[in-house]
Amino acid sequence: MAISVETFFLNPEAQGTLQAQIQQMIAHGILSGRFRRGEKLPSSRKLAVHLGVSRITVTLAYTELLANDYLSARGRSGYYVSDNAPEPPPERPPVPRNDGVDWSRAIGQRFTGGVTPEKPQDWARFRYPFIYGQADPTLFDHANWRLCALQALGQKDFTALTTDYYDQDDPQLIEFIARHTLPRRGIIARPSEILVTLGAQNALWLTAQVLLTQRRVAAIENPCYHALRDILTQSRCRLAPVDVDADGLPPDAIPSDADVIFTTPSHQCPTTATMPLNRRRALLKRAAELDALIVEDDYEFEMSFLSPPSPALKSLDADGRVIYVGSFSKSLFPGLRLGYLVGSEPFIREARALRASVLRHPPGHIQRTAAYFLSLGHYDAQIRRMGRVLAERRQVIEQAVQRHGLEVAGRGAFGGSSIWMRAAEGTDMSERARALLAQSVLIEPGQNFFSGEMPPAHFYRLAYSSIPSERIDEGIAQIAQALA
Template sequence: MPIAVDTFFLNPDAPGTLQAQVQQMIAEGILSGRFHIGEKLPSSRKLASHLGVSRITVTLAYTELVANDYLTSRGRSGYYVSENAPVPPVYSPRPRAADTVDWTRAIAQRFTGGDTPHKPVGWRDFRYPFIYGQADPTLFDHTNWRHCALRALGQKDFAALTDDYFDRDDPLLVEYIARHTLPRRGISARPEEILITLGAQNALWIAARVLLNHRRRAVIEDPCYPAQRDLLTHAGCQLTPVRVDADGLPPDAIPADTDVIFTSPSHQCPTTATMPLERRRALLAHARDIDALVVEDDYEFEMAFLAAPSPALKSLDEDGRVIYVGSFSKSLFPGLRLGYMVGSEPFIREARALRATMLRHPPGHMQRTTAYFLSLGHYDSQIRRMGAALHDRRAAMEAAISAHGLSIAGRGVYGGSSLWMRAPEGTDSAQLAARLQAQSVFIEPGAPFFAGPERAKRYYRLGYSSIPVARIGDGIARIAEALGQMQADDG
């Protein structure tokens, strides 16, 4: 691969002759790992023209670098980084001078230090990855996704690929969501009531910014999705966590001065509790009585392989007070970063304006590719394939858990892709997770899902979307063995 000529720059304050400066510049690029073995350097004519020096200056620098075995000359082909050059395995830029800015004073708001769990980059290297929310390449329809992406790159869709929508969305994707996705949840919506987002988390952030300020109160479930708690904390509102029970969020525990209620009734995160129909009606009635809005996160409703999902809160809403959030992250793949929100037109209008000031709109090519994948039937086929695989994995999980005497604290009524586990009293699941990583087992500690200083440490989550059935039994056995060892050590 040739090295681009415009990546070369001479330091105007550097000492020495121009030839020495050129030679040092190239040597530093090799020593830092920026230039790799076998990469071709620009021709002496191009580099001389770019740097504003004579060609003989570059030629002499190249010749000296060849003599020192940094470069090699291949006849009329040009100069290349030598196989014997001291190239480090990882590119490490030359350190800059220390900042003179006092960042402790310059930063007006801090967004670090939240509770969002960090998944290791190399989680796929774990033999037993009980990780939640990641895609399994064996279940994804690569071929048809590629075909849809190529179709979206065609001349017919040139505008969808290249145009600045500003605050609009791909009409094909919006139409599919309105005509096919939402009716499956009993929801009827016009295009003006639908907004495409960069995933569900982006939708929740937009909702929080539009609906909340420092005078307003938001209720969240406890435990809940940690990133949701983080973003509401940053919103500066008054935040009240309400402990969920086996049926999800209890309406009678919601304070009367609440302005916005955030809930995941169909598949509570992380306990997987499903809110019964009567409680859904009670929650809407309570919200009406206190004049609160409800933001419904309906993630993972597509993973209903045990029973049909319960009606969405939005489908029961007669007042227009429910804002519905959906996502393709679990059903397609999380890296797609496409979701949507549905609400009354005045709210969506403000949400659309806020999104436009931040990112304009999600990439048009990804919207059009997804629209084709959905409308051509590939999405429904993938959901059926994933449902069958998750059903088998769920059965293997429950059988292994029962055989090894582990305790399930929560399991989705209609399916899903995870189990909420409870370890023996006194167990710190973070320590358990650290111990298991040495055995190539990945689990998610439960403490970050809880609010407040006194967090329950004995819970942990086991996802089964990315682990083959054949490895589940052995993986669960290792978890049980590690728990036994921890109890023995404490005893």
């Protein structure tokens, strides 16, 4: 790789000759790690013109660096960073910069301080990664996704890459969602009632911004998706946590001043409970009595490999009270960040305008690639393949949990990719999770899912989407030993 000539600048206030300054500039680039071994430097003529110095000055600087083994010459090809050049020193923790700004006063609104946990970026190096939200890359159809991406880059679809849709979305993706994806959940929607988002979390953020104010009340499940609670806290609305039971959110416990109700009826997060049909109808009735809206996060409905999923709550909605959140991120691949909102036109119109002011629209090429992947049947084939693998892992993990005497707090009746677990009361699972890292075991403590000042610390979640079947029993044995 060639080093761009634009990266070289002479400091007007620097001391020493021009030749010495050029030598020092290149040596510093090598010692700092910016210039790496084998990279080609600009020609002496090009660098001289760029810096406004004579060519002989640059040539002498290169010659001196050549003699000190910082550079090497390759015939008529030019000068390169030498293979024997000094190695950059090990990275040190960055020294805090002393800004001249008092950021404690300058920042008008804070978004840090939430409870969303940090997950190791190197999770794949752990032998027993019972970690949620990451997946075994072998489960995904990389070959056909690549072919669809190439097709989307073709001349026929070039406008999907080059067009600024402003506040609109790829019409082929919208058509597929409207004609194929939503009818499977019992939902009929027009294109004007669908908005593509950057995953479900972005959809929840847009919804909170449009529907909630400081004077409005949001009823949320307890425990619930921790990122949702962060989003609602940042919106400055009033939160009303409602404890879930074995059937999910109990409608009678929703407070009478609730304006918006957030729920995960198909697969409660994180307990995995599925809301039965009679309770779904009761929830719609309760929302109508309160004149409240319902935001349905149809979380993990695609992972229903044990039995067909229940119809979406939105499919029972007769008066447009339910706003539906769907996502392809977990079922295609987590890094895709592609989801969608479905709701009445007045709501979608405002959400679309807000999205346009923040990010315009998700990239057109990604939308068109997803549209091809879905419409050509690759998505359905992948879901079936993932279902078979997850069903096998689910059986292995349940047998291992029973064999090693661990306690299950919630298991999805339809499937899913995780099991909600409970240790003995008084057990700090955050502390145990840190200790298990030394055994190459990753688990997710459950404390962050709960609202309140003293959330229970003895729950944890075991995901089986990111660990092969043959390692599950060994990993469960390690966890059982840590809890013994």
